[in-house]
Amino acid sequence: MKTNAVAEIQGLYGPVTISELLLQKIWLRQDFSDARLRTVDGQRLRVRRVGDWNRLEGPDFLGAEVEVGGERLCGDVEVHFYQRDWHAHGHHRNPAFGRVILHVVLFPPGHSEPQARRSDGTRLPTIVLLAHLHDDIEAHASREWERGVRDLFDRAAPWLAQQPSIRSRRLIDLGHRRWRQKLRYAETRLHEGSASEVLHRACLEVMGYRRNRGPMSNLGYRFPLETFVDPRLSPEKLHKNVTGWRHSGIRPANHPVTRLRQYREVVRRSPRWPDALLRDAAALPQDRLQLDEVLSGDGVSGRIRWVRAWSKAVDAELFGGCIGGPRRHTLWCDAFWPLLAVVHRRDFFGRWFLGVPGDYPDALRHFLRQTQMLGPRRPPCPNGYFQGALQHFLEEGY
Numbered sequence: 001m002k003t004n005a006v007a008e009i010q011g012l013y014g015p016v017t018i019s020e021l022l023l024q025k026i027w028l029r030q031d032f033s034d035a036r037l038r039t040v041d042g043q044r045l046r047v048r049r050v051g052d053w054n055r056l057e058g059p060d061f062l063g064a065e066v067e068v069g070g071e072r073l074c075g076d077v078e079v080h081f082y083q084r085d086w087h088a089h090g091h092h093r094n095p096a097f098g099r100v101i102l103h104v105v106l107f108p109p110g111h112s113e114p115q116a117r118r119s120d121g122t123r124l125p126t127i128v129l130l131a132h133l134h135d136d137i138e139a140h141a142s143r144e145w146e147r148g149v150r151d152l153f154d155r156a157a158p159w160l161a162q163q164p165s166i167r168s169r170r171l172i173d174l175g176h177r178r179w180r181q182k183l184r185y186a187e188t189r190l191h192e193g194s195a196s197e198v199l200h201r202a203c204l205e206v207m208g209y210r211r212n213r214g215p216m217s218n219l220g221y222r223f224p225l226e227t228f229v230d231p232r233l234s235p236e237k238l239h240k241n242v243t244g245w246r247h248s249g250i251r252p253a254n255h256p257v258t259r260l261r262q263y264r265e266v267v268r269r270s271p272r273w274p275d276a277l278l279r280d281a282a283a284l285p286q287d288r289l290q291l292d293e294v295l296s297g298d299g300v301s302g303r304i305r306w307v308r309a310w311s312k313a314v315d316a317e318l319f320g321g322c323i324g325g326p327r328r329h330t331l332w333c334d335a336f337w338p339l340l341a342v343v344h345r346r347d348f349f350g351r352w353f354l355g356v357p358g359d360y361p362d363a364l365r366h367f368l369r370q371t372q373m374l375g376p377r378r379p380p381c382p383n384g385y386f387q388g389a390l391q392h393f394l395e396e397g398y
Helices: 022-030 138-146 149-160 164-189 195-207 211-223 225-229 235-240 254-268 273-282 292-296 300-318 323-344 349-354 362-372 383-396
Strands: 008-009 016-018 045-049 061-068 073-080 100-105 126-128
Touching: 016 022, 016 383, 022 073, 045 300, 061 100, 061 300, 126 164, 149 349, 149 362, 164 323, 164 383, 195 211, 195 225, 195 273, 195 292, 195 323, 211 254, 225 254, 235 254, 254 292, 273 300, 273 323, 323 349, 323 383, 349 383, 362 383
Parallel strands: 073 100, 100 126
Antiparallel strands: 008 016, 045 061, 061 073
């Protein structure tokens, strides 16, 4: 059987780990726009048949049919994250890949990356999917979770075969892995500007939800925090200053103009809210979370209540209830705690782990119930368990 290669990419709220299996599913379902599909050297490409998905050794799809520059080609297709993976995996020396007619990659190749060639030296046409996906890659992963809800019991079975303490330890380890990814991403972002401006941009991105994260991010870069207090710059004008908005299928409460109005109200109430947040967080002591505390439950419920009460009080002071519900919790989980930890060089993992879960696919909640980590007789399920389950799903390619 093949190994399931993984890569760390920039996802919705920072880096996530995805598997090559997900890319294969995207190709299998043709879950991308083919209207302007071209090879890296500019030839028009049409997919006539995606091929049969091969989960054994050899190319990923067998018996495919494509047209490249008007020429009909029949053979196999190989899917990778990067063009260089073809050589890294030794396919250029392997006769088993001698019938490959198309190399499908997620990311554009760099100038120094070798071209994909078969063992006989024939150069392969290569297409890059990233610019043609219907949604960002983490959103594709999210849909995989939703499609797989019915199979969650099978996925939970190996977990249920383990002792509850081992299940908890595994989720904590996975959650800590995700926390470290968020810290690395926060460090990268803080090189782009002041901590206040980075918090401003991060808040806008989270308020953009999955479909409008990109345009909201562009707004944050184009319009610094101080411009949002200008009454002449209305949410409607801000909306018109950026392209790429997605409105179809969005509930009215999540419309980007509605979210921009909410953020304008935040800035009106607290023009320097990032500075106030940084000041409040600077007064917090270190809060190292011990693994045994979570496993035994000793004092954890009390700490959960304290962490959630503190963030709720800060929200009331700075935001005045303008941002509520799961979106408020997502701000803390995916933007505030990682950035505050890096800025102040404090160990805020415990506060992040014990916080209220934000927006998550229903599949994660079902999975935690199936593995008996979430239920009516258990203490409040912390954010860290959801983050650990999310990391598990991403790494396994669900």
